[in-house]
Amino acid sequence: MLLHLDFSLDTPIYQQIRNEIVWGIAAGSLTPGQQLPPIRALAETLGVNVMTVNKAYALLKQEGYLKADRRAGTVVAGRAGPLTDELRAALELAAAQARASGVPLEEVLAVCRGVYEKKEGGQG
Amino acid sequence: MHWVNLIIVGCLYIGLPMVWGMLRSASRERSNLILSVTLPPQARQDPEVQELCARFRRRLDRMCLVLTAALVPALFLPWMSLVCLYSFVWLLFLVLPYWLFGRANGELKALKRCRGWQTAGAGQTVAEMPPARPPRQLSRAWFWPPLVLSVLPVLSVFLDDWDPAWQVVLGATAFTGLLMTGLSLVFYPLVYRQRLDALDGDTTLTAALTRVRRYNWTKFWLLCSWLTAGYSLAVWLCWGNMAWYIIWNIVYALALIWASLQTEFAARRAQRRLTEGRTRLPEVDEDDRWIWGLFYCDPHDGHTFVNQRIGMGMSMNLAKPLGKGMMGVSLALLAAMPLLGVWLVVEEFSPLRLGLQSQTVAAQQAFTTYRVPVAELEEVRLLEELPPASRIAGTSMGHLLKGSFSMEGEKATFCLDPQDPPFLLLKTEEKTYVFGGDAARDLAGELE
Numbered sequence: 406m407l408l409h410l411d412f413s414l415d416t417p418i419y420q421q422i423r424n425e426i427v428w429g430i431a432a433g434s435l436t437p438g439q440q441l442p443p444i445r446a447l448a449e450t451l452g453v454n455v456m457t458v459n460k461a462y463a464l465l466k467q468e469g470y471l472k473a474d475r476r477a478g479t480v481v482a483g484r485a486g487p488l489t490d491e492l493r494a495a496l497e498l499a500a501a502q503a504r505a506s507g508v509p510l511e512e513v514l515a516v517c518r519g520v521y522e523k524k525e526g527g528q529g
Numbered sequence: 530m531h532w533v534n535l536i537i538v539g540c541l542y543i544g545l546p547m548v549w550g551m552l553r554s555a556s557r558e559r560s561n562l563i564l565s566v567t568l569p570p571q572a573r574q575d576p577e578v579q580e581l582c583a584r585f586r587r588r589l590d591r592m593c594l595v596l597t598a599a600l601v602p603a604l605f606l607p608w609m610s611l612v613c614l615y616s617f618v619w620l621l622f623l624v625l626p627y628w629l630f631g632r633a634n635g636e637l638k639a640l641k642r643c644r645g646w647q648t649a650g651a652g653q654t655v656a657e658m659p660p661a662r663p664p665r666q667l668s669r670a671w672f673w674p675p676l677v678l679s680v681l682p683v684l685s686v687f688l689d690d691w692d693p694a695w696q697v698v699l700g701a702t703a704f705t706g707l708l709m710t711g712l713s714l715v716f717y718p719l720v721y722r723q724r725l726d727a728l729d730g731d732t733t734l735t736a737a738l739t740r741v742r743r744y745n746w747t748k749f750w751l752l753c754s755w756l757t758a759g760y761s762l763a764v765w766l767c768w769g770n771m772a773w774y775i776i777w778n779i780v781y782a783l784a785l786i787w788a789s790l791q792t793e794f795a796a797r798r799a800q801r802r803l804t805e806g807r808t809r810l811p812e813v814d815e816d817d818r819w820i821w822g823l824f825y826c827d828p829h830d831g832h833t834f835v836n837q838r839i840g841m842g843m844s845m846n847l848a849k850p851l852g853k854g855m856m857g858v859s860l861a862l863l864a865a866m867p868l869l870g871v872w873l874v875v876e877e878f879s880p881l882r883l884g885l886q887s888q889t890v891a892a893q894q895a896f897t898t899y900r901v902p903v904a905e906l907e908e909v910r911l912l913e914e915l916p917p918a919s920r921i922a923g924t925s926m927g928h929l930l931k932g933s934f935s936m937e938g939e940k941a942t943f944c945l946d947p948q949d950p951p952f953l954l955l956k957t958e959e960k961t962y963v964f965g966g967d968a969a970r971d972l973a974g975e976l977e
């Protein structure tokens with residue numbers, strides 16, 4: 406799975422790493438139970454500080470995308486749960502922004518469908 | 530033409546075909562790159578790009594021919610120091626093929642912008658997620674035996690009773706050998722700490738390209754370590770024989786060049802086989818970080834050493850202080866080469882001065898002065914002809930013999946012009962000296 410970082414954006418790097426991993430999980434590049442690289446290895450690969458990757462992993466764990474496994478280290482969490490309040494609020498806000506900007510419902514649905522249908526290598 | 534000229538010129542000339550081969554090979558498609566510029570598949574087949582590459586190759590061939598011709602006069606110069614000065618200045622002109630490459634790289638980048646061949650990953654850092662488990666790598670145990678072997682000559686320098694002049698030569702060689710085998714052990718793990726060689730989302734290709742680089746880099750470090758240990762031991766076993774020392778130096782240099790070229794071109798061949806004619810759009814595009822396609826500079830990248838774009842070597846990140854420092858030192862060393870030539874010219878052409886100063890015979894030439902107290906002299910003789918002598922350590926040029934020499938089975942300190950007899954032979958209880966100079970005959974009479 407390829408990770409894309411853009412240092413010219415205002416989005417913090419840890420957030421970009423977090424987003425890339427979420428995209429990877431959504432596209433199926435990272436499957437539930439799959440081991441993630443150690444923090445140091447990922448930081449070395451990306452050429453960023455260890456603390457930056459640590460922060461991204463911590464955030465992903467807090468959000469439930471990753472979990473710590475005593476033997477395997479950090480793994481992708483298997484999530485088949487209902488929509489959380491936090492996610493619902495974020496989706497509702499995104500939909501409200503789209504509606505306020507005059508984006509037709511069909512287009513919003515097409516984007517959502519596109520995300521759900523995206524396969525490995527198509528994220529980003 | 531003297532054989533010494535041939536050796537000096539040959540040792541320096543060998544760099545040119547290497548540069549030519551590497552730059553020429555960079556003008557052919559490999560890993561989505563042509564002339565170190567990332568191009569999409571249709572652009573790599575574009576006639577304008579092909580013409581640009583062909584033009585670069587023609588210019589490079591012409592440039593290398595001119596540089597070859599420019600070195601030929603050095604073969605016929607009668608003075609060794611001038612041969613060195615000429616060859617060292619010539620060495621500076623080896624930047625010209627790189628200048629041609631940088632120019633072609635700039636032209637291709639401009640064409641890429643103009644034709645809209647920018648790739649999706651341009652301006653971004655795109656890296657393959659590393660594996661969760663560390664990759665299997667050759668055990669470091671393979672690097673320990675050469676390190677231990679190269680410690681032996683170093684111990685011998687301190688423990689055995691060596692001739693002082695040879696001790697310096699052996700000491701320098703043994704320490705350099707130990708440093709090289711030590712560095713191989715230290716730098717080898719860096720091979721596994723670099724980014725994976727990703728071009729796009731094809732993980733199988735990424736794994737294959739990464740294996741190619743790691744395998745060849747490992748092979749190089751291992752060869753370098755064992756070759757250096759062998760060289761150190763061989764020099765140690767010369768037991769002070771200068772001829773064998775020179776032979777082993779040449780053998781070691783040739784073996785090291787062969788090892789690096791063989792692994793470099795093996796890596797390039799494999800990379801080309803794996804990626805030639807690829808139709809998938811490149812996702813990794815780091816063109817903006819490679820100045821002239823040769824020097825890496827990315828302030829956001831924490832790495833000081835990064836993988837070369839092609840082949841298997843490493844490059845320095847010029848945005849890092851250590852990278853800047855190392856590049857500065859490399860450039861300073863290159864620029865200092867002609868100064869070394871100037872120093873040799875001064876050595877060879879400075880006049881010999883021989884005289885008596887406050888009851889001491891003083892022989893002075895360039896930056897060296899030998900002093901022999903008259904009270905210590907046991908024998909003074911004037912030699913009309915110089916007996917056969919071979920150098921142990923020091924300078925041996927057409928018009929200057931200076932340093933430690935072996936003469937008729939005896940060690941002697943020389944400071945003379947072999948073409949300008951007579952010579953003054955002085956013997957003390959501990960040492961023998963042979964000095965030359967205009968005042969040799971008068972001084973011999975005075976001392977006798």
